[in-house]
Amino acid sequence: MNLRESLLRGIYAYGFERPTDIQQRTLKPCISGYDVIAQAQSGTGKTIMASIAVLQQLNVDCKNCQALILVPTRELAQGTHRVVLALGEYMNVTCHARVSGVNIREDMKRLATSVQVVVSTPGRIYDMLERSALYSENIKMFVLDDADELLARGFKDQIYELLTMLSRTIQVIVVSSTMSSELLEIAAKFMNDPVQILTKREDRTLDGIRQFYVNVEREEYKLDKLYELFDTLTITQTIIFCNTCYKVKWLSEKLRAHNLTVSVLNLNMNAEQRNDAIKEFRMGTSQILLRKDRLEADTDIPQISPIINYDLPTICESYVRRIGRRGRFGRKGIAINFITNDEQQTLHDIEQYYNTQIQALPTNIADLI
Template sequence: MTSSFADLGLSPGRVKHLNDMGFTKPTAIQAQAIPHLIAGHDAVGLAQTGTGKTAAFALPILEQVNVSNRYVQALVLTPTRELAMQVSQAMQGFTIDRRLQVTAVYGGQSIGQQLSRLRRGSQVVVGTPGRVIDLIDRGGLVLDQVSVMVLDEADEMLNMGFIQDVEKILSHTPDERQTAFFSATMEPAIQKLAARFLKSPVTVSVEPQKASTARIKQIAYVVPKGWTKPRALMPILEIEDPESAIIFVRTRRTAADLTRQLQAAGHSADEYHGDLTQSQRERLLQRFRQRQVRWVVATDIAARGIHVDDLSHVINYELPDNLDSYVHRIGRTGRAGKEGRAVSIVSPLEKYKLTRVEKRFHKPMEYCKVPTQAAIAARHLEKLQTRVREAITSERVASFLPIVSQLGEEYDIRTIAAAALQMAYDQARPTQLRAEEYADKPKPKPVKLNGNEATPQENRVSTSQ
């Protein structure tokens, strides 16, 4: 294993800058990819998010760029606005010459401002396919001097249907260029694209660390027959009580619908998906990191822009299509030595999908029933008991002793304590009461309407896919 960045072929000035930033030892993907890219080889890098792959392609690009040339020399394509921002910010942070300009281009921001920045000169452009094509069509982005082209999160790019856009963009770059694809998985479509556009590529691969899921407890709640997932989610959230969580769904509409339901039930939740403007996303991320919002309901693609420390739960409200996406989702919790919980909510017909998860991790999934009203009440009492123990050892308890003494002249001490506990319990119950609307209710009996049977509708929201 390479011990330092100096061994990878980076310039002394770059190595010193990295050391000053606190980067002293390259990650596995950096150690493998950087020497090949500096040598000018085309490459396919297989690595999960969080392995340091941005620096793996960013540092070689910055080493090769001619700062005296104001034209675009390197282009990095990303599937989302958030990733484009992250990559451009990281590359700007790695620069050691102020003349080098990195410009991020993506939808949701004024195209006029982006055109203006490009006219002033930019050696590196990081952007989403749609906005890059728009700028090319307007004549504001010229790629005839591009010497390096990187496709980041290539698997997500193809899953989002950007394949034709990518091909069109590649056609605007010189044939004699260096090209690199970075992806979490090597799908057939990526192999086909690489065979078409890369020349004798070197493949570097970093296996996902098995230890990364060692501290993640994986649980599956099976939705009872005849129940909807929204009805099952409420008691599950009551019993799990996540300190912070990302709740994964498939579509923007489901994210919006589910968020409205959680907020109506008194929970601290917000939605995160592609329909939000960039400023809305940034505000939400800041609130989430500051714990002003406890739970975020997000689609897979949008959630790639969410990076939060100490995430207690990942909840798969809807399972992803492939196993790699599942691993990527749950890997957001259980980090830095902390314990994490990965909760999946499945219908009986979906249980078979989790057999692949069991094979991947070589251990059985823990299956649970949706909590009953009695279990939820017991959980609340357990939490109340914990809070009472903490209060007994606190310094503030002394200020309430005179009240206890005064009441003790009229009532038994145990009765006073029980009354105080009842007040505290009732005050903490609003969300539990709402959850009880979804738990343990007997199925309503059909009623006769004009000779036909009709069943009253259960309280539910749309979960259209």
């Protein structure tokens, strides 16, 4: 790929030896300056790919901002910031994560110094450009990372506004786990004949994830089945997904009453509380991380098996985002889905969407875990 030697040193020092499939297919057009749309399943190294593409094209002698990387959450911004600095360690790259919780004047002061790459959520970047704290003259790369999640969080208008504030010749790189009509709309309006690298739908479920279901007659019977699972199995740690914040709160109370230790992520928590919950789980203080979809990036959440869907996701695309991340980089994983009789069709829809089979939970599940 003719990557610069200092960048290769950072890549190898970070622990990577061979590029993943999406990295092999996407890096060349990215570092050649083409607009690119890359869609691949969670955990295949898309953020790493985008970071390498940015670092390869940086003019290291120019100390002004040359690349913007937009992400959906402050946690993902912090994680991507760490990745860029680690990969660019031998290039002496300067990178700044513009996140909430930092004094605006401190942010403006930092951006006034030599910052070559800025990672942020859309609103923070827009604010800095509006205040003229961030100059766009040298910005030549614009990356939308986790683009489907950005759109799901309602950032579409801000993304449009940002793109209109930047040069029409800027290189736009879009990476996403799914490909929606909204993403294609952005491509049509703001990208110049983009190279599209899209995985087939049936390739999105990661190898190594064994998927099972537990069928109960009615919703209220799920809790007893969950208790039974914990009483009969030795589960060191697990992540349980629910579809609503109310269900997360209700289930956390029930599980604690059953003498299980639970950390919770929900919409009503501030950034400090969410970070504390994740830290608690990472340290092993809690056995269960109970959460709803699209709350936090998984950057700082360890790879856990099994994953339990107490509720099946209502959107098929969310399924791989829940269970696919557990099998990233070849790690093996197990997913257990609780369904009622009314949810059998939803399970069948997920199987068809991903061209996969989800089997009834076997009696020897303890041996598998």
